[in-house]
Amino acid sequence: MEEVIIFGASGHANVIIDILEKQNEYKIKGIFVDTPGMIGHEIMGYPILGKIADFHGFRKGIVAIGDNFGRSLVVNKIKKIDREFQFVKAVHPSAVVGKNVQIGAGTVVVSGAIINTNTTIGEHCIINTKASADHDVTIGDFSTLAPGVTIGGNSVIGSLSTVSMGANVIQKIKIGSGTLIGAGSTVIRDIPDGVLAYGLPAKVIRQREIDEKYI
Known part of the structure; x- marks a missing residue:
């Protein structure tokens, strides 16, 4: 199996570790973080090897x-250090992925998710x-589509946007980039x-201040 590393050590990292183990395609070598005091410890049995900038020698991984916005900053940091670094996808075996679905590099599809035909998920x-x-x-x-979100057919969600937990978006809706849809909302x-x-x-409700460094 190919060796991969993980960047980040939050609860989301735990989810990704579980998915990668169940995919049975990659061997996790360890984790890189920028949180002081974590280096030398373990998460779910995998060692924290060092700071994010110190991942030299590894060729593939995923940002957890x-x-x-934090994810985009770390991805850009990694690309500046090593333009050849490859980001892998983590797709849980229980997820339902339809025909002609495209899933971008570095994307995570969690247990129980459904992605129907001809849908395109970015990186x-x-x-x-x-x-x-x-x-x-x-x-x-x-x-991000948070837990329990439903997106109707032919809709478009822009980059750096979040549709929060339990929200519903009817068909043929366009949600812009950098936008946050609140939990439990219905977008018509x-x-x-x-x-x-x-x-x-x-x-x-209001505008969001989006720093240009994220765009």
């Missing part, structure tokens, strides 16, 4: 950071527990870039 996304994306959905890079109309929206139906 739940926050979209470094999270499709969380029991989240579903119906047919012909497009999800941009570094975006398009939502622009860079806003917080929630409610039944979801309405724009």
Whole structure:
């Protein structure tokens, strides 16, 4: 099996470790973090080998950071250090992935997720527990569907956006980049870039300040 490393040591890292073990395609060599005091310890039986910038010698891995913006910063940091580094996908065996689905590098698909036909998931996304994306959905890079989210067919979710736990998005909706949809919301109309929206139906509450370094 190919050797991989994991960047990050949060609860999301535990989920990814479990998925990679169940995929039975990769051998996890260890974890890199920037949290002081963690180096030398273990997470779920795997050693924390050093700081993120010290991953030299490894060729493949995945970023295990739940926050979209934090994940994008770490991915960009890794790319600056080693442009040839390859990001692997973690897809739980219980996930249902339809025909002609494209899943980008570094993306995590968690137990019980459903991705229907002709859907495109970008790079470094999270499709969380029991989240579903119906047919012909497009999800941009570094975006997250939280547990229990439902996305209707032919919808588009922009990059760096989060649809929070239990939210529903009807068919043919466009949600902009850098946008946060609140938990339990129902989205029945398009939502622009860079806003917080929630409610039944979801309405724009305020703008979000998005630092240019994330774009």
